[in-house]
Amino acid sequence: MARIIALDWDNRELHLVAANVSRGKVHVERAASWRDATPFQAVNAAEFGERLRQRLKEAGIAPAPVIVCLGRDRVVVKEVRYPQVASDVEAAVVRNQILKELTESPDDVLMDYFPLKEPGRNGERRAI
Numbered sequence: 534m535a536r537i538i539a540l541d542w543d544n545r546e547l548h549l550v551a552a553n554v555s556r557g558k559v560h561v562e563r564a565a566s567w568r569d570a571t572p573f574q575a576v577n578a579a580e581f582g583e584r585l586r587q588r589l590k591e592a593g594i595a596p597a598p599v600i601v602c603l604g605r606d607r608v609v610v611k612e613v614r615y616p617q618v619a620s621d622v623e624a625a626v627v628r629n630q631i632l633k634e635l636t637e638s639p640d641d642v643l644m645d646y647f648p649l650k651e652p653g654r655n656g657e658r659r660a661i
Contacts (some may be wrong), residue, residue, distance in 0.1 A: 536562075538594070541602040546571045546586070551594045565592050575643055613646065614657045623648075627660055 534555040541548045551563045567588055567656075573581050589596070613630045627646045632639060646660040653659050 536595075536597045537600055538589075538597045539602065542573055543604070545569045547573075549589075549594070551597065563592065563594055567660045573632070610661060612649075613660050614653050615660070617656070617658055623658075638642075 534553050536551070536553050539552065541551045545568055547567045547569065549563075549565045549567075550561055553560045553562065565588075569581075569584070571577060571580075605629055611631075611634075613627055615626045615630050618626050624646075628644060631646075635642070649659040649661060651659065
């Protein structure tokens, strides 16, 4: 039996479920919801984590692996193509490709990429 904590938050409201999962069954131990005065943003992630740790302790919810739900409007998965470059500049090249099509301020987003093994049609590199 695996114990998990599932989080779902929307700007200032956090919903949490602590559950045990086994053989396709879920047994919910505890559920809680909190409203926060400060909206969650990447810049205050550490502070948010500390507040969450304190709230879990106060609610008597033991630590466990976490599943986090992010809204589809907040996650963008896109294929990026870029030329073969040295590994020390690859991240900068991929970031530049992403910035070309980004509709939000680069300061408001977190970017990461995963290089794909198969090259593109013209031998260019690909990443998700």
